[in-house]
Amino acid sequence: MQANSSEKQGQGNFIHDIIDQDMASGKYGGRVHTRFPPEPNGYLHIGHAKSICLNFGTALKYGGKCNLRFDDTNPTKEDVEYVESIKEDVRWLGFDWEDREFYASDYYEQLYECAIKLIEKGKAYVCDLSAEEIREYRGTLTEPGRPSPYRNRSVEENLDLFRRMRAGEFPDGSRTLRAKIDMASPNINMRDPVIYRISRAHHHRTGDKWCIYPMYDFAHPISDSIERITHSICTLEFEDHRPLYDWFLDELGAYHPQQIEFARLNLTYTVMSKRKLLELVKNGYVSGWDDPRMPTISGLRRRGYTPEAIRNFCERIGVAKANSTVDIALLEHCLREDLNLRAPRAMAVLRPLKVVIDNYPEGQVEWFDAEINPEKPELGTRKIPFAKVIYVEQDDYSEDPPKGWFRLAPGKEVRLKYAYYITCREVVKNDAGQVVELHCTYDPASRGGWTEDGRKVRGTLHWVSAAHAIPAEVRLYDKLFTVENPDEGDFRANLNPDSLQILPDALLEPGLKEAKPGDCFQFLRQGYFCMDPDSTPDRPVFNRTVGLKDSFKGGK
RNA sequence: UGGGGGAUCGUCUAGUGGUAGGACGACGGGUUCUGGCCCCGUUAGCGAGGGUUCGAGUCCUUCUCCCCCAGCCA
Numbered sequence: 001m002q003a004n005s006s007e008k009q010g011q012g013n014f015i016h017d018i019i020d021q022d023m024a025s026g027k028y029g030g031r032v033h034t035r036f037p038p039e040p041n042g043y044l045h046i047g048h049a050k051s052i053c054l055n056f057g058t059a060l061k062y063g064g065k066c067n068l069r070f071d072d073t074n075p076t077k078e079d080v081e082y083v084e085s086i087k088e089d090v091r092w093l094g095f096d097w098e099d100r101e102f103y104a105s106d107y108y109e110q111l112y113e114c115a116i117k118l119i120e121k122g123k124a125y126v127c128d129l130s131a132e133e134i135r136e137y138r139g140t141l142t143e144p145g146r147p148s149p150y151r152n153r154s155v156e157e158n159l160d161l162f163r164r165m166r167a168g169e170f171p172d173g174s175r176t177l178r179a180k181i182d183m184a185s186p187n188i189n190m191r192d193p194v195i196y197r198i199s200r201a202h203h204h205r206t207g208d209k210w211c212i213y214p215m216y217d218f219a220h221p222i223s224d225s226i227e228r229i230t231h232s233i234c235t236l237e238f239e240d241h242r243p244l245y246d247w248f249l250d251e252l253g254a255y256h257p258q259q260i261e262f263a264r265l266n267l268t269y270t271v272m273s274k275r276k277l278l279e280l281v282k283n284g285y286v287s288g289w290d291d292p293r294m295p296t297i298s299g300l301r302r303r304g305y306t307p308e309a310i311r312n313f314c315e316r317i318g319v320a321k322a323n324s325t326v327d328i329a330l331l332e333h334c335l336r337e338d339l340n341l342r343a344p345r346a347m348a349v350l351r352p353l354k355v356v357i358d359n360y361p362e363g364q365v366e367w368f369d370a371e372i373n374p375e376k377p378e379l380g381t382r383k384i385p386f387a388k389v390i391y392v393e394q395d396d397y398s399e400d401p402p403k404g405w406f407r408l409a410p411g412k413e414v415r416l417k418y419a420y421y422i423t424c425r426e427v428v429k430n431d432a433g434q435v436v437e438l439h440c441t442y443d444p445a446s447r448g449g450w451t452e453d454g455r456k457v458r459g460t461l462h463w464v465s466a467a468h469a470i471p472a473e474v475r476l477y478d479k480l481f482t483v484e485n486p487d488e489g490d491f492r493a494n495l496n497p498d499s500l501q502i503l504p505d506a507l508l509e510p511g512l513k514e515a516k517p518g519d520c521f522q523f524l525r526q527g528y529f530c531m532d533p534d535s536t537p538d539r540p541v542f543n544r545t546v547g548l549k550d551s552f553k554g555g556k
Numbered sequence: 557u558g559g560g561g562g563a564u565c566g567u568c569u570a571g572u573g574g575u576a577g578g579a580c581g582a583c584g585g586g587u588u589c590u591g592g593c594c595c596c597g598u599u600a601g602c603g604a605g606g607g608u609u610c611g612a613g614u615c616c617u618u619c620u621c622c623c624c625c626a627g628c629c630a
Binding site: 197216448 | 557558559560561562563566567568569570572578579580581588589590591592593594622623624625626627628629630
C-alpha cells in the first residue's frame with residue numbers, strides 16, 4: 001500500500017504557494033526535493049505524522065522526491081531501536097523513501113571538511129571556554145555577549161587544535177569549535193554558536209570512529225545541501241535558526257535549499273513532547289511506546305487506527321504558521337469515516353445479560369444471514385447462530401426506562417438483529433437485587449427480523465448465542481488525560497485514572513474465531529475494535545479503537 | 557525591557573482590494589433491522605482603535621494579546 005497523489009487533496013497551504021512560485025520562476029529547475037529528518041531518539045508520534053505527510057505528500061504532489069534522513073548527531077541519546085521503529089512507522093503510514101535512506105552520520109567526513117574550510121576562511125575558531133563560561137559570555141536576551149578570549153586565534157592554530165580535537169588529544173568538553181559570527185547579534189543563535197563538541201560517546205552507526213560530533217545547526221543545512229534538497233521544511237522553533245542555516249551555506253558557497261517553518265501539531269487531551277511521552281513509558285503510566293492510549297504511531301496502530309485515517313486527518317488539519325491545538329474529535333471523525341467503510345460487522349456482547357426465550361424449542365439452532373458490511377453489500381453475508389439461550393448487553397435492559405427508551409424493559413418488544421422480535425416477560429434477580437436473567441418470548445412470525453403486519457419496533461439489539469459464543473477480553477480505552485490541555489501544570493496530575501477499563505467476560509459471535517491480531521471489526525452498536533497481539537488461541541483480546549457516535553440522550 | 561513569529565465561527569482552516577467559505581463540534585429534523593452510516597437545516601468568526609479607498613479580513617498606522625529563543629539537545 002502506497003500513499004498517492006490521487007488521495008483527496010485538501011486545500012492548498014502556504015508552503016505549496018511558495019513552491020508554486022518557485023516552480024514558476026524555475027528557482028530549482030522545476031525540482032521539488034524534501035526530506036523527513038527525525039532524530040532517532042524516540043518513537044514517532046502523530047505530530048511527526050503531520051510532518052511526514054507534509055514532506056512526502058509535497059514530493060508526491062509535485063512529482064519530486066522525499067528522503068528519509070536520520071539526524072543522528074547526538075550519539076548520547078540515539079539508538080538503533082529508534083531507527084528501526086521510525087522506518088517501520090513511516091512505511092506503515094504508506095510512504096516510500098526508495099533507496100534514499102540517509103544519515104547525517106554518513107556526512108561526518110564532509111562535515112569535518114566544511115569545518116576546516118570555515119576555519120581557513122577565518123570564520124570558525126577553537127574555543128577553550130567551559131560550557132558555563134560560554135553561557136556567561138553569551139550575554140542575555142537583552143544584553144549583548146562578549147567575545148571569547150580565544151576568538152582571535154590564528155588560522156594555523158585553529159587548524160592544528162581542531163585536528164587534534166578529532167585525534168582525541170583533548171578530554172570531553174574541554175574545547176569546542178565555534179562559528180565566528182557576531183557576539184552582539186540580537187539573535188542569540190548568531191553569537192558564535194558551537195558547531196563541534198568533544199564527546200567520546202559510542203555512535204550507533206560510526207561506533208568509536210569519532211570523538212567530536214557536529215551540532216544540529218551545522219549539520220542540518222549541510223546535509224540538506226549535500227542531498228540537493230529544495231525545500232527544507234521544519235517547525236516554528238527553528239525560525240530564528242534560519243539566519244544561521246543561511247550563514248553556513250553562504251560562507252561555504254554551497255548549494256542552498258530554503259528553510260520553511262510551519263506550526264507543529266497539538267491535540268486536545270494529549271501530550272506530544274518526546275520527554276513527556278518517554279516519562280509516561282519509563283514510569284509505567286502506560287504499558288509501553290505502543291500502549292493503545294499513546295499518541296505514538298505504534299500506539300495508534302495497536303489501537304486500531306489506519307494509515308488512511310491518519311493521512312486524511314493530516315490533510316484536513318492544514319498547514320499554517322499559527323500555533324494551534326486540533327480537537328481530538330477530528331482525528332476520531334477521520335478514523336470512524338475510514339473504519340465505517342472497511343470494518344466487517346460482528347456482534348459482540350461486552351457485558352452479558354442472559355436471556356432465555358421460553359417459547360423457543362429446546363435444542364433448536366437456526367443460522368441467520370447477517371451483512372458483512374452494509375456499506376458494501378457486494379461483500380455478502382455471514383452466518384450467525386440463534387438458540388433458546390442468548391446474551392444481550394446489560395445496558396440494553398432497563399427496569400425503569402427513561403423517556404425515549406427503545407430497548408428492553410418489562411413488557412417491551414424489541415428486535416434481535418437479523419433474528420426475531422422478543423418481548424420481555426419476566427426478570428430474575430439475585431439476592432442483591434441485581435438483574436441476572438431475563439425471560440422473553442419470541443414471535444415466530446418475525447423470523448429474520450421483521451413482520452408483514454407493519455408493526456413498529458424501534459429498538460434493535462445485538463446478541464450472541466450462549467452455546468456458540470467465544471469468551472474474550474475487551475479493553476476499553478478513554479482519553480489518557482482528563483483536561484483539554486494536560487501541559488498546563490503538572491501533566492501527570494491530569495492523567496485519567498479510568499483511561500483503561502478491562503472487560504473480562506465479553507462474548508463474541510463464533511465467526512470471530514478466525515480473527516487475527518490487527519484485524520478490525522465494527523461490533524454492532526458499540527464501536528470499532530481490533531484484535532490485540534496479546535490474544536491467545538483460547539482467549540482473544542480486543543481493543544476498542546473508537547466508539548460509535550451515540551445520539552441517544554436518555555434522560556428521565 | 558533584545559530578536560524572531562502569530563492573531564478569521566467553540567476548534568482547525570480558506571480568503572492575495574469586490575457577497576467572509578469549508579471541515580469538525582454542538583443543536584434540530586429526515587431516513588434507518590446498528591439511537592451507526594447517509595441526507596437536510598440551525599448555530600457561530602475577521603484581536604482593538606485610527607486612516608487610505610466607491611469598497612478593507614486583505615493596504616497604511618498605533619495598540620493589545622499569544623508563541624519561540626540565553627544546550628557543548630534537535
